[in-house]
Amino acid sequence: MNLVPLAFYAAACVAYVWHFARRQPVVGRAATTLLGLAALAHTFVIGMETMQAGQIPITGATSAISTFVWLLALSYLYTEMTTNERAMGTFIAPLLVALQAIPAVRPGVDSPPPVLRGPLFSLHVSSLMCAYASFALACMIGVTYVLLFKEIKAKHLGFFYARLPSLQVLDSMNQRAIALGWIFLTVGLVVGVIWTSNARGDAAGIADPRVQAISLLDPKIFVALVCWLVYSFEVFAARRIGWGGRRAAYLSAIGFVIVLLNFVPISYFVTNSHDF
Amino acid sequence: MHLLLVGISHRTAPVELRERLDFHAGGVASAVRALAARGCAREAVVVSTCNRAEIYAVCDDAEPARADLASFLTDFHGLDAATLKPHLYDLVDLDVTRHLFRVASGLDSLVVGEPQILGQVKEALTTATAEQTVGPLLNRLFHSSFGVGKRVRTETGVGSGAVSIGFAAVALARKIFGGLNGRDILVVGAGEMGKLTALHMKSQGVGRVTIVSRTMSHATRTAEAIGGASVAPWEDIDAVLSASDIVITATGALSPILTKAHVEAVMRPRRNRPLFIIDIAMPRDVEAEAGEIEQVFLYNIDDLQITVRENMARREGEIARAQAIISEEVDKFAQWLRSRGAIPTVVALRNHFEQVRRSEIDRLEPKLATLPPEAKERLEDITHLIIEKLLLKPTEQLKALGGDPDTVGNYAEVVTRLWGLDNLEGAEGERRPRGRVEPFPGPKSRSSGGSGR
Numbered sequence: 001m002n003l004v005p006l007a008f009y010a011a012a013c014v015a016y017v018w019h020f021a022r023r024q025p026v027v028g029r030a031a032t033t034l035l036g037l038a039a040l041a042h043t044f045v046i047g048m049e050t051m052q053a054g055q056i057p058i059t060g061a062t063s064a065i066s067t068f069v070w071l072l073a074l075s076y077l078y079t080e081m082t083t084n085e086r087a088m089g090t091f092i093a094p095l096l097v098a099l100q101a102i103p104a105v106r107p108g109v110d111s112p113p114p115v116l117r118g119p120l121f122s123l124h125v126s127s128l129m130c131a132y133a134s135f136a137l138a139c140m141i142g143v144t145y146v147l148l149f150k151e152i153k154a155k156h157l158g159f160f161y162a163r164l165p166s167l168q169v170l171d172s173m174n175q176r177a178i179a180l181g182w183i184f185l186t187v188g189l190v191v192g193v194i195w196t197s198n199a200r201g202d203a204a205g206i207a208d209p210r211v212q213a214i215s216l217l218d219p220k221i222f223v224a225l226v227c228w229l230v231y232s233f234e235v236f237a238a239r240r241i242g243w244g245g246r247r248a249a250y251l252s253a254i255g256f257v258i259v260l261l262n263f264v265p266i267s268y269f270v271t272n273s274h275d276f
Numbered sequence: 277m278h279l280l281l282v283g284i285s286h287r288t289a290p291v292e293l294r295e296r297l298d299f300h301a302g303g304v305a306s307a308v309r310a311l312a313a314r315g316c317a318r319e320a321v322v323v324s325t326c327n328r329a330e331i332y333a334v335c336d337d338a339e340p341a342r343a344d345l346a347s348f349l350t351d352f353h354g355l356d357a358a359t360l361k362p363h364l365y366d367l368v369d370l371d372v373t374r375h376l377f378r379v380a381s382g383l384d385s386l387v388v389g390e391p392q393i394l395g396q397v398k399e400a401l402t403t404a405t406a407e408q409t410v411g412p413l414l415n416r417l418f419h420s421s422f423g424v425g426k427r428v429r430t431e432t433g434v435g436s437g438a439v440s441i442g443f444a445a446v447a448l449a450r451k452i453f454g455g456l457n458g459r460d461i462l463v464v465g466a467g468e469m470g471k472l473t474a475l476h477m478k479s480q481g482v483g484r485v486t487i488v489s490r491t492m493s494h495a496t497r498t499a500e501a502i503g504g505a506s507v508a509p510w511e512d513i514d515a516v517l518s519a520s521d522i523v524i525t526a527t528g529a530l531s532p533i534l535t536k537a538h539v540e541a542v543m544r545p546r547r548n549r550p551l552f553i554i555d556i557a558m559p560r561d562v563e564a565e566a567g568e569i570e571q572v573f574l575y576n577i578d579d580l581q582i583t584v585r586e587n588m589a590r591r592e593g594e595i596a597r598a599q600a601i602i603s604e605e606v607d608k609f610a611q612w613l614r615s616r617g618a619i620p621t622v623v624a625l626r627n628h629f630e631q632v633r634r635s636e637i638d639r640l641e642p643k644l645a646t647l648p649p650e651a652k653e654r655l656e657d658i659t660h661l662i663i664e665k666l667l668l669k670p671t672e673q674l675k676a677l678g679g680d681p682d683t684v685g686n687y688a689e690v691v692t693r694l695w696g697l698d699n700l701e702g703a704e705g706e707r708r709p710r711g712r713v714e715p716f717p718g719p720k721s722r723s724s725g726g727s728g729r
Contacts, residue, residue: 025430152451153567155579157586161451162436167550168454242547245571 001045002066002104008038009073009100013093020090020163028086032077035089038096039073046070058125065263066103069096071133079137083173087164091140102264120195127188128224132259134181135231138174139256142249145170149246171245174252175238182231189228223262230255277318278338279372279413282345282364283330286386289363297353297360299324304400307352308407316344319411321404321418323379325396327386332376334413338368373417373609377602380425382434388591389434394425416612424605431601433594437587442476444580444587445554449477449522452552452573458483462520463505464513464533466494469556470526474502477522486520488513489527518542523553525561536565543569554580617684618674624697625670629663 015031049057057063234251237243317333335341382389401418429435438444466489485505489495499505555562555576567574
């Protein structure tokens with residue numbers, strides 16, 4: 001079922017790249033339409049999975065990736081509509097395709113175990129998903145900032161100069177995305193701590209070794225804290241010590257690499273506690 | 277009926293001659309009026325810019341009209357025909373279409389892709405329309421050219437990138453700061469170059485402009501010339517610098533007045549807010565190393581010139597794509613032009629039917645006189661309806677021929693022969709030649725009044 005949105009994401013990706021290279025308005029509109037259709041199809045898929053599992057499919061790394069892609073597509077579409085700027089789509093769409101390929105080839109939704117049912121757990125995961133989507137956007141905005149910055153600094157005004165919005169716009173978009181992501185990340189982590197202390201006390205939690213394995217030394221939790229530190233520094237540095245512009249862009253990129261690392265390989269292979 | 281263009285442009289004539297042929301001196305409106313009065317053209321539009329003086333006309337016979345338009349140019353501007361002749365060019369029919377499409381797209385401009393020309397072409401049509409010298413053909417041609425100009429600009433890069441130093445600086449500032457509204461400018465030096473660049477920036481809506489010069493009186497004079505600019509003493513340069521977003525340096529100093537260390541010190545209290553320095557002085561006013569500082573964007577006159585040259589080259593590279601669009605649009609216009617070929621035949625056929633109907637009713641008038649008025653009206657209606665129904669299909673068929681002019685010609689020939697339309701006189705006693713459209717749609721007195729001149 002996840003193949004249908006994947007096909008639309010891939011088509012949108014091709015259209016965004018084509019539009020970026022050739023700057024034909026029709027292709028740009030087609031790209032947005034295709035991404036809109038992809039998000040719509042994805043909403044339908046997630047809706048079906050929600051019906052099947054009884055709650056939003058956020059348990060299990062595969063389902064979580066699918067939900068993350070959906071959130072990222074929606075937040076990008078929102079950004080595009082509010083800024084009327086399509087250039088970023090060229091950088092976001094490939095990420096959507098790459099990540100959506102995982103749920104597309106590993107389908108199936110598991111019914112969540114009893115320990116993972118409840119509003120606190122849902123809030124924990126949804127907050128983190130929103131944070132990751134914001135960080136993904138910030139990363140792509142950061143990458144485009146650096147590309148444009150380098151062209152202007154090198155006094156070679158070419159490809160990106162003609163296609164990207166101004167440095168100022170990119171910088172403020174980056175900082176806004178980071179601030180929003182940081183709020184979600186903080187909420188997600190705090191709720192996670194509260195949920196853990198509750199879960200450890202109830203019967204289902206005591207029986208589940210994964211709940212017992214939750215600790216600061218678990219790679220997933222440790223890396224999440226590293227992320228929080230990186231983004232906290234970025235939020236602070238941009239406001240207090242003038243680390244805006246290119247430095248903030250680099251931090252956004254580094255931060256998201258860590259997020260991605262935590263989200264895919266660590267979730268699948270390393271963690272002991274978050275292996276739901 | 278032909279489309280005809282006679283004129284000169286920067287490609288064929290030097291600036292001295294272009295100045296003498298500038299229609300704005302005598303008034304474009306009076307030129308089109310005088311042109312209409314000569315009677316050699318059915319429709320006319322005069323496009324006059326500093327780089328071209330062109331007359332677009334619709335005429336029955338291209339050869340005499342060509343000569344007449346050329347002599348109009350010399351008469352109107354009081355020039356010697358021999359002086360003008362080597363620089364004059366003329367084009368006919370689809371070549372005119374192609375030329376106007378190129379002009380409106382900025383491909384024929386001195387600076388390829390410059391945007392003003394489209395507005396100037398629009399203005400030319402507006403003036404001619406006000407003088408009622410525009411008929412269906414030129415109206416369609418010019419409106420098509422507006423569409424082509426817009427299409428070329430949106431679908432190709434012929435209009436992209438700044439191609440003058442001033443615009444390149446403004447474009448760069450926009451790319452760094454987003455908008456220029458509220459951005460503060462510091463001009464170091466009170467010379468002409470600095471003043472001109474600051475004026476250019478000011479016209480783009482920047483915030484505060486401050487002039488700093490070693491000689492206060494010079495700074496004051498420049499500030500007055502710019503209008504609304506303030507002056508600061510040389511000692512305060514650091515304070516003004518740290519509060520500014522864009523710095524234009526244009527002093528005559530022999531060694532750099534802003535060193536890397538100097539700019540670094542200024543950047544600290546700014547918390548790395550971007551600083552765009554435009555160094556247009558020669559020798560340079562700002563140490564090149566200052567450009568290495570994070571969030572300092574330093575461009576000197578050569579850098580801006582290279583940008584301009586690159587943009588020019590990029591625009592040139594887009595010409596082929598623009599040409600393809602123009603060819604496509606010329607084909608569309610040609611198609612429309614050909615479909616008009618059948619119109620005179622359709623009109624003649626309808627006139628013929630109407631004449632027959634009218635003469636039959638007139639012939640029967642004595643017998644119909646006894647009928648009540650309602651019955652007469654009914655008779656008129658029924659006979660009209662019969663004609664409409666009979667002619668509906670042939671009219672549709674003739675209009676749909678479009679494409680090949682030979683086919684249109686053959687059909688027209690057959691219809692003309694079958695109905696004997698050749699021998700018919702028009703409503704005004706004049707035979708309608710094939711392809712003729714209505715002359716100037718304005719008051720008839722204009723062309724008749726003018727014929728006396």
